[in-house]
Amino acid sequence: MTLLDDFFWRAIIAGLGVAVVAGPLGCFVVWRRMSYLGDTMAHSALLGIALGFFLNIDLMIGVFAVALVVALILFFFQRQKMLTNDAVLGTLSHASLAMGVLIISLMAWIRIDLMGYLFGDILAVSLIDLYWIYGGGILILVILLILWRPLLAITFDSELAQAEGISVLAVQLLFMLLIAAVIALSMKIIGILLVTSLLIIPVSAARSFSNTPEQMAFGGVLIGISSVIIGLFTSLYFDTPSGPSIVIAAVMFFFAVQILPFKQFKY
Amino acid sequence: MLTTVDNNVDEIGFEISNQTLIKSQSLSFLIGEKKILSEISLNISKEEIVTVIGPNGAGKTTLLRLLLGLIPASSGKIFRKQKLRIGYLPQRAVYNPVLPLSVRRLMNLTGNFSKIQIEASLDETGVKALKDKPVSQLSGGEYQRVMLARTLLRNPELLVLDEPVQGVDYMGESELYNLIGNLRKKLGCGVLMVSHNLHVVMASTDRVLCLNQHICCEGKPKDVTQHPEYLRMFGLKTTNTMAIYNHHHDHEHHFSGKFKKF
Numbered sequence: 167m168t169l170l171d172d173f174f175w176r177a178i179i180a181g182l183g184v185a186v187v188a189g190p191l192g193c194f195v196v197w198r199r200m201s202y203l204g205d206t207m208a209h210s211a212l213l214g215i216a217l218g219f220f221l222n223i224d225l226m227i228g229v230f231a232v233a234l235v236v237a238l239i240l241f242f243f244q245r246q247k248m249l250t251n252d253a254v255l256g257t258l259s260h261a262s263l264a265m266g267v268l269i270i271s272l273m274a275w276i277r278i279d280l281m282g283y284l285f286g287d288i289l290a291v292s293l294i295d296l297y298w299i300y301g302g303g304i305l306i307l308v309i310l311l312i313l314w315r316p317l318l319a320i321t322f323d324s325e326l327a328q329a330e331g332i333s334v335l336a337v338q339l340l341f342m343l344l345i346a347a348v349i350a351l352s353m354k355i356i357g358i359l360l361v362t363s364l365l366i367i368p369v370s371a372a373r374s375f376s377n378t379p380e381q382m383a384f385g386g387v388l389i390g391i392s393s394v395i396i397g398l399f400t401s402l403y404f405d406t407p408s409g410p411s412i413v414i415a416a417v418m419f420f421f422a423v424q425i426l427p428f429k430q431f432k433y
Numbered sequence: 434m435l436t437t438v439d440n441n442v443d444e445i446g447f448e449i450s451n452q453t454l455i456k457s458q459s460l461s462f463l464i465g466e467k468k469i470l471s472e473i474s475l476n477i478s479k480e481e482i483v484t485v486i487g488p489n490g491a492g493k494t495t496l497l498r499l500l501l502g503l504i505p506a507s508s509g510k511i512f513r514k515q516k517l518r519i520g521y522l523p524q525r526a527v528y529n530p531v532l533p534l535s536v537r538r539l540m541n542l543t544g545n546f547s548k549i550q551i552e553a554s555l556d557e558t559g560v561k562a563l564k565d566k567p568v569s570q571l572s573g574g575e576y577q578r579v580m581l582a583r584t585l586l587r588n589p590e591l592l593v594l595d596e597p598v599q600g601v602d603y604m605g606e607s608e609l610y611n612l613i614g615n616l617r618k619k620l621g622c623g624v625l626m627v628s629h630n631l632h633v634v635m636a637s638t639d640r641v642l643c644l645n646q647h648i649c650c651e652g653k654p655k656d657v658t659q660h661p662e663y664l665r666m667f668g669l670k671t672t673n674t675m676a677i678y679n680h681h682h683d684h685e686h687h688f689s690g691k692f693k694k695f
Contacts, residue, residue, distance in 0.1 A: 317544045321532060329501045329521040330543055330587070376533045403498045 185390030212266030286357035286409030357409030519582025573600030
């Protein structure tokens with residue numbers, strides 16, 4: 167079989183691309199305690215898919231746009247003091263999920279495999295998706311490389327970073343944009359409901375053997391790649407949905423490193 | 434001499450000497466209708482240690498954040514020397530242990546400094562031995578010294594320190610203050626410091642600003658500590674040391690946040 171003609175190898179290559187981007191980006195999601203934000207943006211992806219079908223545009227663009235709007239609304243809400251972030255996130259998360267389901271159910275003329283979008287489908291990755299994932303992925307990594315130092319400084323102490331001349335607002339907005347992009351890119355493989363797991367679980371597993379922020383990012387990439395490979399083969403042979411299969415593989419790494427003694431690592 | 438600042442300062446020209454690092458005039462900050470700070474006029478010159486003291490909620494940290502440009506003032510003017518290099522030591526934040534950082538890596542967080550520069554700077558604050566330690570394992574005093582060393586890498590003209598001895602044990606406190614005093618001499622930088630610890634601050638400070646939403650009194654430590662406003666603010670807790678402190682304010686504070694003139 168030629169590689170890219172085969173659905174399975176397309177899924178593998180797409181999954182590897184996504185894992186490489188998710189590692190370094192996921193570090194910041196974990197360090198900055200933003201996993202719930204990622205979740206909220208991911209849940210809004212169903213609304214993005216619905217809009218994508220409705221407007222007949224590429225679904226990734228729909229997902230990216232809606233995730234970005236949700237992030238901006240959240241940004242706006244962070245400036246008021248009446249509600250906590252937590253409550254706003256919960257509201258947005260469910261509002262967008264409900265709207266997505268509603269719009270999809272109203273479009274009776276379209277038959278959508280909802281399970282596939284919610285939990286990932288290895289049959290779903292097209293050649294065009296691969297171009298998106300690799301083109302977009304490289305762009306995300308380049309931007310992240312430029313933002314790496316300022317983002318680390320903001321993560322350590324945002325006021326200190328601002329006092330030292332970093333434009334915190336701009337960096338934070340760009341970071342939101344990157345998360346929205348990576349959610350759009352990895353949605354087909356992992357599924358909407360599980361998409362943030364690839365951002366969070368591999369780097370969390372890598373934490374216990376990392377001495378520097380960079381090691382944690384690389385560790386996250388390695389574990390992410392391994393999880394994708396194991397998960398997709400499981401999905402192929404046992405006919406399970408691809409998203410949960412990848413997530414379970416990552417979770418196994420997560421628990422394995424908790425048990426293994428990493429004495430030489432102390433940071 | 435002691436200067437008691439009236440709330441209604443006459444509009445004076447914004448004169449800046451070439452010694453001035455930071456100067457504010459009639460600086461006010463409101464949240465909604467609530468006045469957090471009003472009519473703050475101050476001046477910090479080269480090689481001068483200015484300590485801001487005041488009770489909780491007096492607006493000490495807010496004042497620093499205004500002067501640093503982290504939040505916009507509601508009214509008033511701020512002058513900063515052009516391209517002023519500021520070394521900022523925020524109130525100790527809770528360190529997030531998920532971020533794996535060694536002391537050495539922390540020193541390199543925003544800039545690219547050589548190993549020699551980093552070690553020299555850590556040596557300056559007496560914590561060179563900690564260079565490979567994880568940040569999460571530092572004690573309060575060690576952490577503050579490391580953060581101080583970090584600000585030195587930027588060769589600051591003005592050190593801004595928000596409660597630098599917070600979380601530092603009693604012995605470490607005076608050592609840390611000595612260190613700050615020595616650094617001022619060595620680097621020739623100005624120091625703006627916030628503190629609620631009084632007697633130790635007094636020793637190394639050139640000028641004290643007594644803050645409670647506005648500047649209640651200002652002057653040399655020994656003058657300020659004799660001021661009745663100062664006594665009222667800090668009196669009950671440190672009655673014994675208060676005997677030598679005595680001076681006069683022209684107004685008093687109420688719980689409502691308003692103050693009235695005698």
